Amino acid sequence: MDGRAGFDCDVLVIGGGIVGLSTAYAITRAAPGTRVVVLEKEAGPARHQTGHNSGVIHSGVYYRPGSLKARYAVRGAAEMVKFCAEYGIAHEVTGKLIVATRRDELPRLHALVQRGRENGIPVRELGPAQIMEYEPQVRGLAAIHVGTTGVCDFTAVAGQLAESVRAAGAEVRYGAEVTVVDRRAWGVAVRTGAGEVVRARALVNCAGLQCDRVARLAGDDPGMRIVPFRGEYFELARPELVRGLVYPVPDPAFPFLGVHLTRSVDGGVHVGPNAVPALAREGYRWSDVRPGEVAGTLGWPGSWRIARRHWRYGAGELHRSLSKRAFATAVRRLLPAVTDADLRPAAAGVRAQAVLRDGTLADDFLIRRGARTVHVLNAPSPAATASLPIGREVAARVLGVLAEG
Structure with a gap:
């Protein structure tokens, strides 16, 4: 095939979460006239990771200086606030506290101060009395x-x-699950579950929880597997106990931030999440079980290496999942006034954690290019915060594919 003849679009984006839509948004602005189609298997946008998180615009204080996460978060936080203000989307810059409750956490807290300053983030150190001024x-x-x-x-x-x-001329099609990817020298054709065929010059895989599967459908070995972790939340029955955002000092050995307190734009306060293995990629409850997906997780060598490496941490998370009392005890480290009755179950989320064959939990954004394809294989927190600059990065890569002919 030559030129654009015979193609339905120039770029086909799989995934209608915030990263896929930001990529399409960036393409339409960087290269007006580029024909873009977004395919999303659900009935609307943001039905999984984007729509099941705590809504925090992260500052970038946690991330290794020079990493993609650090660069994108710092830039993305400012851009996200500006985007929300421009379109009248509910938002608030609240600031947050990261609180050490044990002496062994103090060195890690001081390291965060240095890391934040290296990333260009305003950080103020507080003593016990000053903590109470904020919270x-x-x-x-x-x-x-x-x-x-x-x-x-x-x-x-x-x-x-x-x-x-x-509005920029691109298409967003919902209820369009990709089941077949046929990649040729001239481009890529996909078939959806409804039998629709879409032909494109290049493909972008922003499928989140399904991204490794899409990569394999395209004939690329992603070198990782998505291992889903469910984040379980409670809602605070007495939201007046918390003014803003309160976090514990994170454990650098595990890529989760621990149980924290988040006042959302609607005034409610979410508590959590704890992180437990999900029994389905879209498993928001213990009752959501897909045996084939469980088998896929157990069949990946990296899963067993994670289990051996982090079993003590995982046992604690599982205990808090099964025991509300244990969860409340963890919360009381930060907020002593909380009682078991203050915690009401709230909607859970599922994190698409990329795990390498050796058991390494991918900690940074993982974007790989194949023939006629760009795959976003790990987009952990702060992906929502950083979605606008991530979208530009992915857009630049796929436009490079198009430029090569």
Whole structure:
């Protein structure tokens, strides 16, 4: 095939979450006239990771200086606030506290101060009395205040991106699950579950929880597997106990931030998440079980290496999942006034964690290029925060594919 004849679009994006839609958004702005189609298997945008998180606009304080996560988060936080303000999307820059409640956490807290400053983030160190000035009910030995953290409605952001993409001439098709990918020298053709065929010059895989499967459908070995972790939340029955955002000092050996307190844009306070293995890639409850997906997780060598390496941490997470009392005890480290009755079950989320064959948990964004394809294989938190610059990065790569002919 020559030129654009015979193609339905120039770029086909698989996945209508915030990263896929940001990529389409970036393409339409960087290269107006590029024909873009987004295929999303659900009935609307942001139905999985984007729509099941705590809504935090992360500052970038946690991330290794120079990493993609650090660069994208710092830049993306400012851009996300500007985007929300431009389109009237609910948001607020609240700042947050990261609180040390044990002496062995103090060195890690001080390391975060240095890391934040290296990333260009305003960080203020606090003692116990100063903690109470920000959060009267929170107790700790020391804390840092990060002023650029905020909250927003990421589902609304994704919806606005979809509207903007369509206004620029692109198509967003819902209920279109990709089941076959046929890659040739001239381009890529996909077939959906409904039998629709879409031919494109290049393909972008932003399929999130299904991204490794899509990569294999395209004939590429992603070198990783998605191992789903469910994040379980509670809602605080007494939201007046918390003014803003309160986090523990994270454990650097595990890529989760621990149980934290988040006042959302609607005024409610979410508590969590704890992280437990999900029994389905879209397993938001213990009752959501897909044996084939469980077998796929257990059949990946990296899964067993994770289990051996982190079994103590995982046992604690599982205990808190099965015992509300244990979960409340963890919360009381930060917020002593919380009782078991204050915690009401809230919607859970599932994190698409990329695990390498050797058991390494991919900690940074993982974007790989194949023939006629660009795959986003790991987009962990702060992906929603950083979605606008991530979208530009992915857009630049796929436009490079098109430029090569």
